[in-house]
Amino acid sequence: MSKHLRIISFIAAISCFALSEGAYQVGFDLWPPDATMADGTTTPFRSADLEACLKGRTMAWLGDRSGDLYWRNCQRQLSQYRALDRFEIRFWMAISFGLLGFASLSMFALALRFDSPLLKVLRGARLQAGSRGLKAFAQACAAECRIHGEGISLVPTVPLSREREARHFLILGSVGGGKTQTMLHLIGEAIIRGDGVLVLDTKGDMMGGLPAEGEPLLVAPHDKRSLVWDIAADCSIKQDARELAARFIPRSSDPMWSEAAQEIFVGCIAYLQATRGRNWGWSDLEAVVTADIDQFAAFARDHNPNAIRLLAQPDSKTTLSILTTFQTHMRIVSVLADAWSNPSAARFSIRAWLHSPVPYRPLILQHDPGYPELSRIWIGSMLGLLASAVGSPTLRESRERRVWLFLDEFPQLPPIKQFPTFLELGRSKGIAVVIGAQDTAQIRAVYGQDQAKSWFGMTGTKIITRINASEAAEDISRLIGEQEVERRTRSSTRAGGKTSVTESVHRETRRVVTASELASRLGPTKDGVRVLLLGLGEAVYELELPYISLQMRREPIMPADWTHTSPSMSPKQINGKAKPEALPPSSSRLTKDLADRIRETRR
Incomplete structure (x- = not known):
């Protein structure tokens, strides 16, 4: 039976009992039957006589013999005085x-x-779904908001608490499962409130559709509207140079070569930091990293002694192999120098933005599928330096600051060693991180088993969209947790024309949400995206988020000139400017012929 039937039957019982009592009070106390005399006059019966007759009538109706005898006497008298009816x-x-x-x-x-x-359910999380789940979710959010104040809303008209914002979000879901739609609810709310917003744009739809006061701040070397990354402002000390080197020269299967090449790169950047301060750019960095071996040794001697021994014997096979590794990875520097070669373009510092984000103008870091390796390196480098800036004492703790980092498909970037800084220190400094990933296995593949577990623990709110049936779904089902339940079973037996029903009770432990349910009941529906939300108390809430349709406000991508010019004509030549030669050539310069000879020695 339904809940409605229980309510109706209870109300009906109370109402009928009230009417029965009312009929008695009105019929026998307030307006009792009268006795009609022989002359036609009426006289009321005494209350005691009516009550005695009423009692006898009731007992007779119930089959009591003495009551029946008494009622017969009352019946004769009532008939005599024409009051029986x-x-x-x-x-x-x-x-x-x-x-x-x-x-x-x-x-x-x-x-x-x-x-x-x-x-x-005896112990463990409970799945709250439907209208009851939405009501429970609203009540839990309201309880937090009374303590910490209201923040932005994930579900319309149901604000999260401001404290929950800074506890970070992890959104998991397969391709097409609704991750981006879920993230758009938070992005739109943050922009409307005037918070600092950084968005990792993997498809161009964010640049094309996000609202902004004027135009968004775009950093994308493949787009002609891009700001020029002011690398000198963000990479100002040697430790920053090491972070940049780790992004441009990732760790190889034989780390000896990559780590040695990183030290040379650190020496080049340290040279610019020491001699040019913050007055250098990508063209200057390109000129330095394409210098000759003798100058590399001079950079190391003056600015990075760790690299001296690597360059002590210029003609050795080891040194030549290290230089080959270094030269191979410096092609990205040359590409960025070409892309950001316009001296009149506006410059952008991620450190300066962190301290003073522009309200109502989201910062978009756009990934270009046509240049995946280029995008991985420069975006990973910028986020790595941003993590260092978050951990710096120069960024003070603040309850008023709110800077959002929306990192959809974040595990596709190279691993950022300092990324846990966002999660550990960002909370007290007003940094809110929203990570989007396909599953925990994707995070483990990039950051390792321990990091995947710690990320799940350090994010206060987990949102799960559709997860296709796979080992990843089993993993997430296990992470959601288990519950101990008490199950009642009924069985009926029929014997001798009679049916008996027996009931048994047993306990079992089961998953709150099974792997198959993650694939079948979540994701896009007719009216919105159905998701699970964890972290707000012990319950697991099933919510339906309405669809958000981004209007086309501007072109998603406007290709820069360098993306479609011939190799014989660089962007510098298009702009009418020759490539600056910061350093004089040398007889031992790392030329193409020398690089070919180096490769021969490694075969």
Whole structure:
């Protein structure tokens, strides 16, 4: 039986009992039947006589013999005074309403008996779904907001607490499962409130559709509207240079070569930091990293002694192999020098933006699928330096600051060693991180098993969209948790024309949400995206988020000139400017012929 039937039967029972009592009070106390005398006059019966007759009538109706005898005497007197019909009408009205009340009460009792849950959760998380789940979610959010104040809303009209914002978000879901739609709810709310917003744009739709006051701040070397990354402002100390080197020269299967090449790169950047301060750019860096071996040794001697021993014997096979590794990875520097060669373009510092984000103008770091390796390196480098800036004491703790980092498909970037800084120190400094990933296996593949576990623990709110049936779904189902339940089972047997029902109770432990349910009940629906939300108390909330349709406000991508010019004509030549030669050529310069000879020595 449904909940509605329980409510109706209970109300009916109370109403019928009230009507029965009312019929008695009105019919026998306020307006009792009268006795009609022989001369036609009427005289009321005494209340005691009516009450005695009423009692006898009731006992006779129930089959009591003495009551039946008494009622026969009353019946003769009532008939004699022509009051029997009026008495019977009053009696049966009171009895009928009383019987209906008992019938309704019996129905209510049966509803409670047979509508008792066959499955009762004893311990563990509970899945709250449907309208009841939304109501429970709203109540839990309201309780937090009363303590910490209201923040932005994930579900319309249901604000999260401001403290929950800084506890970070992890959104997991397969391709097409609704991750981006879920993230758009948070992005739109943050922009409207005027928070600092950084968005990792993997498809161009964010640049094309996000609202902004004017134009968004775009950093994308493949787009002609891009700001020029002011690398000198963000890479100002040697430790920053090491972070940049780790991004441009990732760790190889034989780390000896990559780590040695990183030290040379650090020496080049340290040279610019020491001699040019913050007045250098990508063209200057390109000129330095394409210098000759003798100058590399001079950079190391003056600015990075760790690299001196690597360059001590210029003609050795080891040194030549290290230089080959270094030269191979410096092609990205040359590409960025070409892309960001316009001296009149506006410059952008991620450190300066962190301290003073521009309200209502989201910062978009756009990934270009046509140049995946280029995008991985420069975006990973910028986020790595941003993590260092978050950990710096120069960024003070603040309850008022709110800077959002929306990192969709974040595990596709190279590993950022300092990324846990965002999660550990960002909370107290007003940094809110929203990570989007396909599953935990994707995070483990890039950051390792331990990091995947710690990320799941350090993010206060987990949102799960559709996860296709796979080992990843099993993994996430396990992370959601288990519950201990008490299950009731009923069985009926028929013997001798009678049916008996027996009931048994047993306990079991089961998953709150199974792997198959992650694939079948979540993701896009007719009216929105159905997701699971964890972290708000012990419950697991199933919510449906309405669709958000981004209007086309601007072109998603406007290719820069260097992306479609011939190799014989660089962007510098297009702009009418020759490539600056920061360093004089040398006889031992790392030329193409020398690089070919180096490769021969490694075969």
